[in-house]
Amino acid sequence: MRISFNAPVTLIFAILCTFVLALDKIFLGSTNVLFTMSPGFDFRNWVSYFTSFSYVFGHADINHLMGNMAFILLLGPVLEERYGAKHLLIMMAITTLATSIFFYLFFNERILGASGIVFMFIVLTSFANRQKNTIPLTFILVCLIFLGQEVVASLSEDNVSQTAHLAGGALGGVFGLFWFR
Numbered sequence: 001m002r003i004s005f006n007a008p009v010t011l012i013f014a015i016l017c018t019f020v021l022a023l024d025k026i027f028l029g030s031t032n033v034l035f036t037m038s039p040g041f042d043f044r045n046w047v048s049y050f051t052s053f054s055y056v057f058g059h060a061d062i063n064h065l066m067g068n069m070a071f072i073l074l075l076g077p078v079l080e081e082r083y084g085a086k087h088l089l090i091m092m093a094i095t096t097l098a099t100s101i102f103f104y105l106f107f108n109e110r111i112l113g114a115s116g117i118v119f120m121f122i123v124l125t126s127f128a129n130r131q132k133n134t135i136p137l138t139f140i141l142v143c144l145i146f147l148g149q150e151v152v153a154s155l156s157e158d159n160v161s162q163t164a165h166l167a168g169g170a171l172g173g174v175f176g177l178f179w180f181r
Contacts, residue, residue, distance in 0.1 A: 010076025036112040052100040058112035075121040116168030123172030
């Protein structure tokens with residue numbers, strides 16, 4: 001028996017997230033500026049362009065990282081097999097960019113972490129064995145349970161992360177309904 005690199009997009013993403021957190025701890029948070037999206041996009045500053053995508057690799061601490069990686073490593077290989085590595089990478093990039101644009105337009109908060117991608121994965125996985133012209137009951141239940149919980153949590157004072165979760169989940173639903181492969 002040998003170990004296989006079975007889900008390259010998922011594994012490389014997890015490795016990069018872990019590497020970024022390790023760098024952040026080694027350099028005592030000084031790399032955080034490159035992996036946290038700050039409020040207010042500055043068209044003249046290259047960091048704004050970079051962090052519009054790089055924030056998904058940054059995590060606040062090991063618990064934040066492990067919580068996200070548990071779902072990414074569990075669901076990612078299934079999605080890569082279903083949609084292909086290239087298509088999954090495109091979906092992750094779209095989710096990342098759409099979430100950052102949404103945050104630039106409507107929030108004045110810092111964000112970091114892959115939670116939006118996690119929720120996109122959760123919802124998209126409910127479509128894994130979808131037949132044409134059907135809506136899986138698992139999709140409806142996932143929306144009620146996971147996204148319903150996030151809607152309730154978003155009513156609290158700290159609704160930043162819940163908004164990223166909802167954005168990722170909504171995009172997962174759109175991808176699942178319209179990205180039929």
